[in-house]
Amino acid sequence: MxxxxxxxxxxxxxxxxxxxxxxxxxxxxxxxxxxxxxxxxxxxxxxxxxxxxxxxxxxxxxxxxxxxxxxxxxxxxxGHSERIVFNDEEQHRLEMQEAREKQKEEEVLALKRSMEGGMVQAMKEQARLKEEMVYLYKIGDMEGAAAIQRRLDPDVPM
Structure with missing residues (x-):
């Protein structure tokens, strides 16, 4: 009982x-x-x-x-606007880490944009030089066309 x-x-x-x-x-x-x-x-x-x-x-x-x-x-x-844990040092460390990661991402994007811009410019310059080389061949300026050819492809012997 x-x-x-x-x-x-x-x-x-x-x-x-x-x-x-x-x-x-x-x-x-x-x-x-x-x-x-x-x-x-x-x-x-x-x-x-x-x-x-x-x-x-x-x-x-x-x-x-x-x-x-x-x-x-x-x-x-x-959302994450309200803090639950009041560990200021850990919170600050996490915020700094997020800021560094964001800055790195921005730097990588900026580098990519600058490289793309530079590559686009270089490709446009190559296309312009090829057109000029073709024009020089057509008008008979073999020395000018060969000089452009050497600039475009320096490894190819003339």
């Missing part, structure tokens, strides 16, 4: 919740003999793991997990 009373006290919130939600009975309106009968049904479901919800096993843990999920959901809605 002492063991049942001890278990009953430990599972009282779960038992009360189970009575209200599953059996739709208020614990205070039950006579003691019916309460014992209901508790036996509750413990049978508990021991055979046949409850419909996890909260009847550990209502405090269930409520804690539910609250944590809601807090995470609210944080996602709010």
């Amino acid at each position: 002492l063991l049942i009373t001890h278990i009953c006290r430990n599972k009282s919130p779960e038992f009360t919740t189970w009575l209200l939600e599953v059996k739709e009975v208020n614990l205070e309106s039950l006579p003691p003999w019916e309460e014992k009968k209901m508790f036996k049904d509750f413990m049978e479901d508990h021991n055979t793991s046949t409850f419909t919800s996890k909260k009847y096993y550990d209502i405090d843990g269930y409520n804690r997990r539910k609250l944590e999920k809601e807090m995470k959901k609210d944080l996602k809605k709010v």
Whole structure:
């Protein structure tokens, strides 16, 4: 009897919740003999793991997990504008690291743009020199065309 009373006290919130939600009975309106009968049904479901919800096993843990999920959901809605952890040094280190990474990305993009600009200019210059070389061949200026050819491809012997 002492063991049942001890278990009953430990599972009282779960038992009360189970009575209200599953059996739709208020614990205070039950006579003691019916309460014992209901508790036996509750413990049978508990021991055979046949409850419909996890909260009847550990209502405090269930409520804690539910609250944590809601807090995470609210944080996602709010975004990262609200600080939760007040570790200033770590926060500053992370902000500085993000700033360095952003600066590196900007430098790489600027370098790419400058290289692309320089390459485009060089390609335009090569196309202009080829047109000029073709024109010089057409008018018979072989020395001028050969000079342009050497500029365009210095490795090819003339």
